Amino acid sequence: MNLDLIQLKALVIKEYREAFRDKRALMVALMMAILAPVGIMVMSKIMIEKLVDEPPVYVKFIGAEHAPKLIKHFAEKNLLDFADVPKDEKSTWEQRNIAIEIPEDYAADMAEGKPIKLHLQADFTDKAVQPPVRRINNAVRAFSLSIGYKRLLLRGVDIRLLNPVKLVEQDTAKPDATFMLISMMLGIYLMLAAFMSGLSVAIDSSAGERERNVLEMLLCQPVSTLKIVLAKLISASTVAVIGVLLILILTSVSVGFVDLTKIGATFSLDISTAAVLLLLLLPICFFASACQLFVAFQTKSFKEAQSTVGMLIGIPAFIPFVVSMMDDRPQWLNWLPIAGQSMIIENIFKGVDVDWLAVFATSAVTIAITVALVLALAKKLKSEKVVMALS
């Protein structure tokens, strides 16, 4: 027993040395974990700006003098006269060329209560023109409604009649649910980190070692193949865990730079949430490394291992995405590795209490598959076919 542990320890140390020796390769492997939080931050910032900000729009008004109050209303909505466009934006707005024509009879028709038509001209297929056009539409509608309301009011009509039915939305999400975009991205990135960070270590310690003839030497030693596989698994998944940890820490730092309150959201990753996430992702890290080792040993060369295993990492990114798109989720998805975890992660971000049974169930299934992979691999390594990349 003791001897087993000493052997395993020696093997693990050997694997760690191999894995951590090339610092630069390691940094590249962890690059995704470092860049993901930055990506999340930038994406959220852009999204929030799109949702909240109303940058100035410059419109060519024809006949502005006929409707001073309408022009004032536009100005309040940051829809400004083209004459006031700052120099550096002039060419942009010249190109977008949005024009509103106010008819000459505007004032007279308004006083007589006749309907008035404004004409809005723009290239409606131009994507950059669409948000301004939408805002102009809203501004005109609001302006028109407010006058319409007053006209009826002054004729002795109860203006509440104009809204016979009103739909009040009641969001049942927990009040502390986070901004969907961040939680979705973070969920996907965490899965990716679990799969990607340990990737190079897994390939190198399997197909790589085989090509460098290190594997043969290892197998000649009086240790069981199971221990060799375990040592490789531990080393690769350690790097994966480091990647996950990095994402968790860096995200909670970087999101602090985004003013989520602008859209009524918040994001805080407290210790307990982070711990649950880590607990969920630990089996995934092992599972991922086991898969990668298994596939890498199946291949004939280092090159082939790289491309084949590279395809493997598409799966984790794919599954959470599909799951989040699904409206009706079949029960069995809860049990599936990756899918189960990603649904639980989604719930955690929604502020729903953790369903521990689901956590244990999906973790158990994941671990079981990992164990099966490890045992199968240990058995395979006894065959020369695998060791010599024959078959």
Place this chain on the structure above:
Amino acid sequence: MNITWKNILALSLLSLTATSWANDNKLTLENCHLGEIRSQVKCGKLEVPENYQKPDGDKIAVNFAVLPAIDDSEYKAPLMFLAGGPGQAAVELATGLNRVFREVRKTRDIILVDQRGTGESSPLSCEFEAVDNVYSALPDALNPQEVKDCVAQFKGDVTQYNSENAIRDFDAIRAALGHEKLNIYGGSYGTRAGLVFMRMFPESLESVVLDSVGPIEVPIGMFGQSGARSFNLLIDNCKNSESCNKAFPNLAAEFQAVKARLAKQPASIDILHPRLGTPTKLVIDDTKFTGNLRFQLYGMEGRSMVPLVIHQAFLGNYQPLVGLMARTEGEQLVYTGLLFNIVCNEDMPRLSLADKAADANNNFDGKDSQLAWDMVCPFFPEYRPSEDFYQSVTADIPTLILSGNLDPVTPPSNGEYSAKSLPNSHHIIVENASHTVAMSTCASDIIQEFLTSKTPKKLDESCLKDIPQETFMTSVNGIQ
């Protein structure tokens, strides 16, 4: 090792008992939906003694709501909203307050409490026929029997529904929610409540905003002079506006003419009910006419229509006035029982006949604003607040005082009383705003700045200067 575990276990038991003792099942708090707010908020009730002198006597449940801070990563003392009236229910105002105080809510909880006697805190309400039938009933149609019947149906000891007990409730809710300190925003009567809060529990307050002040020094209920001032400012502003002056060159004279005509002979006009669309009658006398105009003076939108309404009435067209009346028809704006209970007992007794005569000496609605009190107050059970109640409040708490220059009930001179007596305060008078400035102007941003800095004298007030002069509608078809 064993000992540590036992200690931890003991400790957790202790804290468990400590919390349950503190709450003693008096506090309930759960997620709920409120008004038109999309996200979930928290609704709660706290059981308090009806009479704080008899803590074991009858209990009442005070209803409240918490609009939780959006970003609660850093604790900041919450903002409690003290409603106006007296008699407005704060929780019922949640939708609007959630919008007005959205900047504040980003980092602070907002606490709304239904003052005892309003909302769902043992409401005191009267259903008067004149209120049910706004178009055909005249204001003096209120008959004494109605008032008697209403007072008779109140449950509990109505004399306990006073300002001081309301403040005791507010502070009890603060304590029950586990806050050491609060910020408070009081609007209109809420400023009176705020001032009483400052006197009774100064140690519970971090900072105070008083918007449109009803100071202790000025009894609530005398609105003759302030209403006339607000109305005359409107007449002046119309005169100074080119378009308004052109459309209504004789506005002041036309107003007096309509008033005189209606005083001589109330008008009875066949109209279509604005909501039901069925034939009904509009009966209107001078008191009802000025009363409805007075109500428009509270906000800038209502004010913008007043010249047009007067002019059309002068021409014999009361439809614009009917439309304005329809805006709030059938809505209960205040819990009338509490309104009368507090004003009749805490403010009216302090007014001498000479005070009343002086207030009635105005060219807008004379003594009309006193009519309701004179008619109703004799029927309400009597209580008198403590002597301290009428002392000027001098608490040394950072206080921001806001007044709207055009306000018909709490003119800027009211705010001056509090500015003078409170050592750490600053009074901002907003030129082109009416009642409760923060509800409709960028003053809400200044409040947010004030809550952060707590320096009432060093705030950026520049945005208030950009509020445009009031403008008026000049045609029933709208604006050019």
